[in-house]
Amino acid sequence: MLSKLIERIEQKTAVIGIVGLGYVGLPLVLRFNEVGYRVVGFDIDEAKVDALKGGRSYIEHIPAARLAAATETGFEPTTDFSRADEVDVLILCVPTPLDKHREPDLSFVVDTFDSLAPYLRQGQMLSLESTTFPGTTDEILLPKVQTRGLSVGDDFFLVYSPEREDPGNPNFTTRTIPKICGGVTENCLEAGMALYSKAVDTVVPLSSTRAAELTKLLENIHRAVNIGLVNEMKIVADKMGIDIYEVIRAAATKPFGFVPYYPGPGLGGHCIPIDPFYLTWKAREFGVNSRFIELAGEVNSTMPDFVIGKVVSALNQRYMSVNGSSILVLGIAYKKNVDDMRESPSVAIMEKLRDLGALVAYSDPHIPAFPKLRGHCFDLSSVELTKASLSSYDCVLLATDHDRFDYDLIKHNSKIIVDSRGKFLGAAEHIIKA
Numbered sequence: 179m180l181s182k183l184i185e186r187i188e189q190k191t192a193v194i195g196i197v198g199l200g201y202v203g204l205p206l207v208l209r210f211n212e213v214g215y216r217v218v219g220f221d222i223d224e225a226k227v228d229a230l231k232g233g234r235s236y237i238e239h240i241p242a243a244r245l246a247a248a249t250e251t252g253f254e255p256t257t258d259f260s261r262a263d264e265v266d267v268l269i270l271c272v273p274t275p276l277d278k279h280r281e282p283d284l285s286f287v288v289d290t291f292d293s294l295a296p297y298l299r300q301g302q303m304l305s306l307e308s309t310t311f312p313g314t315t316d317e318i319l320l321p322k323v324q325t326r327g328l329s330v331g332d333d334f335f336l337v338y339s340p341e342r343e344d345p346g347n348p349n350f351t352t353r354t355i356p357k358i359c360g361g362v363t364e365n366c367l368e369a370g371m372a373l374y375s376k377a378v379d380t381v382v383p384l385s386s387t388r389a390a391e392l393t394k395l396l397e398n399i400h401r402a403v404n405i406g407l408v409n410e411m412k413i414v415a416d417k418m419g420i421d422i423y424e425v426i427r428a429a430a431t432k433p434f435g436f437v438p439y440y441p442g443p444g445l446g447g448h449c450i451p452i453d454p455f456y457l458t459w460k461a462r463e464f465g466v467n468s469r470f471i472e473l474a475g476e477v478n479s480t481m482p483d484f485v486i487g488k489v490v491s492a493l494n495q496r497y498m499s500v501n502g503s504s505i506l507v508l509g510i511a512y513k514k515n516v517d518d519m520r521e522s523p524s525v526a527i528m529e530k531l532r533d534l535g536a537l538v539a540y541s542d543p544h545i546p547a548f549p550k551l552r553g554h555c556f557d558l559s560s561v562e563l564t565k566a567s568l569s570s571y572d573c574v575l576l577a578t579d580h581d582r583f584d585y586d587l588i589k590h591n592s593k594i595i596v597d598s599r600g601k602f603l604g605a606a607e608h609i610i611k612a
Contacts, residue, residue, distance in 0.1 A: 179301050179333045180365045184372045186266055190214045192373075195265030197290055199226050199255060201448075201518060202307060202341040203271035204237060207253060208244055209352040209377045216252040218265055223257075230255040238517040238544055239346050262297035267305065267373055271341065274308045275452060282311060282456050284318065291322055298326050303335035303369050309394050309453050311460035314338075315387035316362055331363030337370035338387035340394035346516035356380040360390030398453040399471055404439040405450070406474030409481055412441040421611065423600035443577050443598040443612070444481040444523025446512025451478065451521045482526045485598045488612035489531070489573060492594050498572060501535030506561060506571040508588070509578020510542045517544040519551065524577040528556065539571070543582040565591045575612075576601055 186192035194210045196203045199221040211217050221227055229236050230253075233246040262268060272286040287308055298304075304323070306315055315338040320330060328334035339359040344350055357378040361367030367383055374381045384390045408426070415422040422441060430438040445451040454475055458468045490500050512522040519525065528538050540548070541561040548558040561567055563584060568574060568591040576588075579599040588595065589602060589609070598612040
């Protein structure tokens with residue numbers, strides 16, 4: 179079975195199935211399509227599937243022309259999971275959020291697998307790309323595959339190869355970002371390496387799926403911990419009257435031993451605010467209390483309140499209350515130059531300001547209307563930035579520093595600016611660093 183699967187992969191007669199057509203799955207679809215594979219894309223969201231069939235993109239950095247070219251050359255989006263038996267490879271790119279107790283929620287992974295399970299067959303490979311805790315592949319997916327009467331490593335192949343997408347980053351693509359891969363068995367790894375090497379320039383083999391799962395967590399925890407450190411340094415520097423951004427720029431001139439990380443209003447995106455908790459939860463099973471990681475999470479989670487405190491203080495100094503004040507939030511994406519709002523700290527800030535009685539609006543050139551988000555509700559559209567619109571607000575809060583903002587316009591026409599990104603250099607009476 180292994181040799182037949184690899185032969186089909188090598189000859190590009192294998193059919194690739196991508197499950198989950200979001201920020202991870204859709205770029206993967208396009209890459210496998212571009213190198214000559216027939217790709218079937220699965221998603222439960224009919225609106226996404228209809229958009230793709232119509233050649234319309236719902237992700238800003240993926241142009242409609244690429245989608246149209248893909249559908250013309252064999253890409254088929256569908257909500258019909260029974261078509262899973264048509265494909266030779268299934269790649270799962272589904273969310274792995276936290277539940278209300280801040281513990282791992284694998285319901286998307288499990289429910290997706292259960293939807294595919296009746297259609298699994300001999301000779302297929304399944305790859306999980308969703309970020310998760312060590313043991314997910316061999317403790318949860320492996321037994322489920324075995325209950326289908328399939329022998330993993332002999333007639334079915336199971337791997338873990340986590341996504342490393344960076345939406346909106348023009349310097350790295352699905353092809354150029356090295357891919358790590360771990361297999362349940364050596365045969366599984368061989369199949370995984372054969373697959374991904376056709377679409378990615380560099381594929382890095384690991385000894386196990388658990389090692390691959392932990393590698394992905396380490397990458398994201400590394401960022402979370404360092405951002406937590408610099409966020410704490412920002413609070414300390416603020417108390418001392420020192421500009422933390424000046425300090426970071428100075429430290430970054432050292433050519434060794436220092437990597438600059440920058441503070442902000444909180445952590446956003448689907449990975450950095452969430453993934454550390456997958457490891458801390460799993461570590462408790464082994465009697466390990468990962469205090470360092472948890473502390474970084476605590477620091478990062480307090481940053482929206484730190485920014486709001488700066489807004490309150492700025493208004494108070496002008497004999498104004500947050501209650502009844504009009505506040506314009508600049509940028510609601512979780513990072514600059516993208517339309518991705520997953521776990522955006524801007525949303526938490528907007529909700530907290532609204533709860534304090536503020537009249538909240540936003541401007542974001544990448545998000546024209548506030549989308550429907552689970553648990554979050556704002557019936558708002560993006561405000562166009564003009565001299566008149568900026569001057570009409572009591573306070574302007576820079577939450578996400580998009581390049582498309584006109585910062586001179588903002589600086590010279592806002593009554594108060596609370597800058598949580600260090601974008602405005604130098605001192606000005608109406609600019610408050612946050």
